[in-house]
Amino acid sequence: xxxxxxxxxxxxxxxxxxxxxxxxxxxxxxxxxxxxxxxxxxxxxxxxxxxxxxxxxxxxxxxxxxxxxxxxxxxxxxxxxxxxxxxxxxxxxxxxxxxxxxxxxxxxxxxxxxxxxxxxxxxxxxxxxxxxxxxxxxxxxxxxxxxxxxxxxxxxxxxxxxxxxxxxxxxxxxxxxxxxxxxxxxxxxxxxxxxxxxxxxxxxxxxxxxxxxxxxxxxxxxxxxxxxxxxxxxxxxxxxxxxxxxxxxxxxxxxxxxxxxxxxxxxxxxxxxxxxxxxxxxxxxxxxxxxxxxxxxxxxxxxxxxxxxxxxxxxxxxxxxxxxxxxxxxxxxxxxxxxxxxxxxxxxxxxxxxxxxxxxxxxxxxxxxxxxxxxx
Amino acid sequence: xxxxxxxxxxxxxxxxxxxxxxxxxxxxxxxxxxxxxxxxxxxxxxxxxxxxxxxxxxxxxxxxxxxxxxxxxxxxxxxxxxxxxxxxxxxxxxxxxxxxxxxxxxxxxxxxxxxxxxxxxxxxxxxxxxxxxxxxxxxxxxxxxxxxxxxxxxxxxxxxxxxxxxxxxxxxxxxxxxxxxxxxxxxxxxxxxxxxxxxxxxxxxxxxxxxxxxxxxxxxxxxxxxxxxxxxxxxxxxxxxxxxxxxxxxxxxxxxxxxxxxxxxxxxxxxxxxxxxxxxxxxxxxxxxxxxx
Amino acid sequence: xxxxxxxxxxxxxxxxxxxxxxxxxxxxxxxxxxxxxxxxxxxxxxxxxxxxxxxxxxxxxxxxxxxxxxxxxxxxxxxxxxxxxxxxxxxxxxxxxxxxxxxxxxxxxxxxxxxxxxxxxxxxxxxxxxxxxxxxxxxxxxxxxxxxxxxxxxxxxxxxxxxxxxxxxxxxxxxxxxxxxxxxxxxxxxxxxxxxxxxxxxxxxxxxxxxxxxxxxxxxxxxxxxxxxxxxxxxxxxxxxxxxxxxxxxxxxxxxxxxxxxxxxxxxxxxxxxxxxxxxxxxxxxxxxx
Numbered sequence: 001x002x003x004x005x006x007x008x009x010x011x012x013x014x015x016x017x018x019x020x021x022x023x024x025x026x027x028x029x030x031x032x033x034x035x036x037x038x039x040x041x042x043x044x045x046x047x048x049x050x051x052x053x054x055x056x057x058x059x060x061x062x063x064x065x066x067x068x069x070x071x072x073x074x075x076x077x078x079x080x081x082x083x084x085x086x087x088x089x090x091x092x093x094x095x096x097x098x099x100x101x102x103x104x105x106x107x108x109x110x111x112x113x114x115x116x117x118x119x120x121x122x123x124x125x126x127x128x129x130x131x132x133x134x135x136x137x138x139x140x141x142x143x144x145x146x147x148x149x150x151x152x153x154x155x156x157x158x159x160x161x162x163x164x165x166x167x168x169x170x171x172x173x174x175x176x177x178x179x180x181x182x183x184x185x186x187x188x189x190x191x192x193x194x195x196x197x198x199x200x201x202x203x204x205x206x207x208x209x210x211x212x213x214x215x216x217x218x219x220x221x222x223x224x225x226x227x228x229x230x231x232x233x234x235x236x237x238x239x240x241x242x243x244x245x246x247x248x249x250x251x252x253x254x255x256x257x258x259x260x261x262x263x264x265x266x267x268x269x270x271x272x273x274x275x276x277x278x279x280x281x282x283x284x285x286x287x288x289x290x291x292x293x294x295x296x297x298x299x300x301x302x303x304x305x306x307x308x309x310x311x312x313x314x315x316x317x318x319x320x321x322x323x324x325x326x327x328x329x330x331x332x333x334x335x336x337x338x339x340x341x342x343x344x345x346x347x348x349x350x351x352x353x354x355x356x357x358x359x360x361x362x363x364x365x366x367x368x369x370x371x372x373x374x375x376x
Numbered sequence: 377x378x379x380x381x382x383x384x385x386x387x388x389x390x391x392x393x394x395x396x397x398x399x400x401x402x403x404x405x406x407x408x409x410x411x412x413x414x415x416x417x418x419x420x421x422x423x424x425x426x427x428x429x430x431x432x433x434x435x436x437x438x439x440x441x442x443x444x445x446x447x448x449x450x451x452x453x454x455x456x457x458x459x460x461x462x463x464x465x466x467x468x469x470x471x472x473x474x475x476x477x478x479x480x481x482x483x484x485x486x487x488x489x490x491x492x493x494x495x496x497x498x499x500x501x502x503x504x505x506x507x508x509x510x511x512x513x514x515x516x517x518x519x520x521x522x523x524x525x526x527x528x529x530x531x532x533x534x535x536x537x538x539x540x541x542x543x544x545x546x547x548x549x550x551x552x553x554x555x556x557x558x559x560x561x562x563x564x565x566x567x568x569x570x571x572x573x574x575x576x577x578x579x580x581x582x583x584x585x586x587x588x589x590x591x592x593x594x595x596x597x598x599x600x601x602x603x604x605x606x607x608x609x610x611x612x613x614x615x616x617x618x619x620x621x622x623x624x625x626x627x628x629x630x631x632x633x634x635x636x637x638x639x640x641x642x643x644x645x646x647x648x649x650x651x652x653x654x655x656x657x658x659x660x661x662x663x664x665x666x667x668x669x
Numbered sequence: 670x671x672x673x674x675x676x677x678x679x680x681x682x683x684x685x686x687x688x689x690x691x692x693x694x695x696x697x698x699x700x701x702x703x704x705x706x707x708x709x710x711x712x713x714x715x716x717x718x719x720x721x722x723x724x725x726x727x728x729x730x731x732x733x734x735x736x737x738x739x740x741x742x743x744x745x746x747x748x749x750x751x752x753x754x755x756x757x758x759x760x761x762x763x764x765x766x767x768x769x770x771x772x773x774x775x776x777x778x779x780x781x782x783x784x785x786x787x788x789x790x791x792x793x794x795x796x797x798x799x800x801x802x803x804x805x806x807x808x809x810x811x812x813x814x815x816x817x818x819x820x821x822x823x824x825x826x827x828x829x830x831x832x833x834x835x836x837x838x839x840x841x842x843x844x845x846x847x848x849x850x851x852x853x854x855x856x857x858x859x860x861x862x863x864x865x866x867x868x869x870x871x872x873x874x875x876x877x878x879x880x881x882x883x884x885x886x887x888x889x890x891x892x893x894x895x896x897x898x899x900x901x902x903x904x905x906x907x908x909x910x911x912x913x914x915x916x917x918x919x920x921x922x923x924x925x926x927x928x929x930x931x932x933x934x935x936x937x938x939x940x941x942x943x944x945x946x947x948x949x950x951x952x953x954x955x956x957x958x959x
Binding site for chain 1: 670671674675677681682729732785786787788790792796797798799800802806808877880881882889890919925929930931933934
Binding site for chain 2: 033036072079080082085087094102107109110126168170171174330352
């Protein structure tokens with residue numbers, strides 16, 4: 001080849017290499033939330049937390065490239081969830097998916113296991129969510145812990161002895177019932193009545209009559225969504241004045257602003273909203289600035305889920321490993337403890353977290369903390 | 377992308393089986409059942425239970441689920457078919473609601489509201505089918521014979537009897553046809569074949585729960601049959617493809633608010649049902665006038 | 670005491686069910702149209718009232734009028750623009766049913782899009798129960814419900830028995846041709862029936878919005894009750910539909926004495942089944958052929 005051609009060829013190659021983009025790859029993760037249907041309000045809540053995390057991560061340039069979240073509408077239904085999951089895994093090829101609602105989570109867990117995609121749940125608390133395989137992680141403490149956290153408070157601070165449980169007859173409700181039956185006697189309480197309701201029930205006048213007839217000190221409600229609001233309202237209307245207690249489901253804004261719910265208590269993960277811990281403080285401040293109100297535990301969970309991805313992915317990048325589901329899992333097992341909103345969180349082997357819990361009271365202003373318990 | 381299409385295609389085939397079997401009784405026998413999702417569910421739960429406790433072989437699980445659904449429909453149809461059309465609608469509505477309650481409460485078999493998880497992949501001659509392409513072929517392998525069977529039945533004298541009953545029950549009776557027996561038989565066939573779809577669904581997802589078998593599903597199936605065109609052979613298939621592709625279609629329309637896609641989809645097929653009934657009651661495939669064939 | 674409480678709850682719930690059922694039975698009995706969108710009329714009435722009273726803060730009287738107007742308009746428009754064309758063309762029972770069903774789906778989702786799918790309720794002190802005797806709680810709303818139901822029934826009875834139009838309506842279900850011979854128009858009577866039937870759900874809808882609360886899917890439950898009550902009471906009998914509605918409301922509540930709450934909806938349907946299988950003509954219905 002003549003010298004000119006060689007220089008020309010070298011120049012071409014150099015030019016090609018300098019034109020080829022040298023920045024790190026962008027990342028996409030998936031989210032399967034109910035964006036329409038009866039539970040769309042949950043989708044709004046969850047995505048607000050996830051989006052804030054994405055914005056923080058991109059602002060900090062934690063990953064070198066841009067992080068974006070691809071949302072698919074699960075409508076909180078298993079079949080739709082599977083279709084959405086397939087789209088995320090096969091079309092967008094995401095390594096990491098945010099999941100919500102127990103039924104959907106269970107349906108997609110098979111796809112997750114088969115395709116080695118990580119799925120993270122930040123909303124459902126059914127104990128059966130712990131058994132969905134190594135690729136299914138739960139960044140929210142599951143129901144048994146919630147019940148165990150509130151019983152001592154109710155018995156000691158509220159002097160409650162007689163408990164009545166109103167629950168939806170699904171694995172979550174059943175596990176809460178089992179937990180109450182197992183833990184109450186030893187703690188000095190008694191479950192005098194357990195009333196199960198269908199998930200679609202709207203009229204609670206008759207059940208209220210039965211509850212009143214049982215004469216409890218406190219009523220534990222294991223429901224969610226619209227139904228719990230109706231239970232609270234109709235119970236109060238029916239003259240039930242006793243204390244109402246529940247799990248994280250009561251942390252939604254609709255319960256927070258419902259006049260009949262005033263004074264009710266519920267457990268959530270322990271998050272000191274006023275802490276000086278930089279991660280939490282930034283989350284709370286920015287959320288307040290953007291939405292004009294305090295965040296809640298659900299929002300923090302999905303913020304954490306996205307943040308967790310960024311932390312794992314950046315560690316993998318530093319070690320020169322590709323960001324795949326398998327590597328994310330391995331990294332999580334290796335690192336174990338993470339700095340998330342609320343403090344340091346440790347993952348157990350089976351992908352669940354144990355966190356300190358707090359008991360909140362509905363005060364119409366976002367809830368106030370009345371008690372905290374250590375890890376159990 | 378291919379896997380996504382395979383996923384959609386498989387679900388379309390399963391739903392097509394349901395639409396075809398519903399059309400068999402609705403379009404041809406004039407039996408208006410709004411409880412078809414229950415037989416879908418019975419087939420799914422039966423196949424799940426059987427494959428988890430006895431055997432996951434295709435040639436055992438599917439006939440078992442057909443048997444269970446067929447027997448159940450027999451028991452229910454015998455008394456219910458004695459009453460006139462609109463009473464049957466009410467009865468089937470009641471069956472749908474009751475069925476959902478049973479599915480939610482019979483925890484030992486159906487897992488209650490939590491559903492059944494960990495259904496093993498179906499086995500064909502000892503070979504477990506996990507590959508999506510193979511499963512799609514299997515589903516087509518079930519859809520086509522069912523299409524064939526219903527076709528043959530409808531062209532036979534049985535089919536003519538059905539249409540006679542649909543057009544005028546009293547006239548058919550006057551001709552000496554055993555109306556009750558024919559109607560019962562058609563319901564049993566329809567339910568048993570719907571159970572095949574249920575079994576395929578259970579094996580495909582590996583997880584089933586009551587949310588897939590509620591009134592909304594029965595309504596969607598009814599919409600598929602009606603929009604496609606009752607009493608036609610292609611109608612249910614057209615209706616199925618259309619209604620299954622709607623959500624995906626809408627989600628690609630970026631100008632629609634993402635949070636309302638589900639509602640928009642339902643409004644779309646609700647409106648389609650109304651407009652079709654006013655202007656073209658025989659559906660998309662059906663002829664302009666109510667045909668006699 | 671529990672029994673008495675459940676009885677009273679059942680009475681209140683039953684009164685509202687009876688109103689709804691009579692509306693449906695009137696329409697179905699007179700026109701033979703399976704008006705599945707009756708549940709949608711209820712939803713529209715409830716949400717219009719909710720919007721007018723709780724969101725726009727209009728005084729309750731105009732709010733009630735607004736809800737009534739909207740609901741009656743809905744019923745009439747449906748009759749004029751959906752049912753009439755279908756019946757003019759070919760009008761089989763099922764075609765009408767399917768169209769009505771489609772309307773139900775559309776209304777539910779449109780309301781869901783406008784108002785959200787979450788639970789809303791009208792806040793009023795009237796829904797708070799007062800302890801009448803020890804262990805017995807009744808809310809003013811329950812009392813209002815029963816009184817309103819009775820008023821409407823007697824009003825309806827008077828209308829059907831003693832007015833020209835009313836008698837025309839009763840004749841409509843028996844013999845549409847004869848009506849023409851007397852100079853009345855079946856079409857116009859049909860519109861009146863829809864207006865009346867839809868009006869009957871308005872009080873029940875308004876009272877429900879303050880008592881049990883609303884979400885866009887309540888239409889389903891309303892429809893199921895209407896259907897069950899109409900059949901159990903006997904197609905063509907308004908008295909039967911009212912009694913059956915009352916019965917279903919009471920059964921739903923009294924069942925709680927013995928059964929777990931998740932079976933209470935099933936109780937309604939078991940009752941319905943038994944009637945369909947053993948006595949399809951219901952309590953007061955005319956015997957049906959076949």
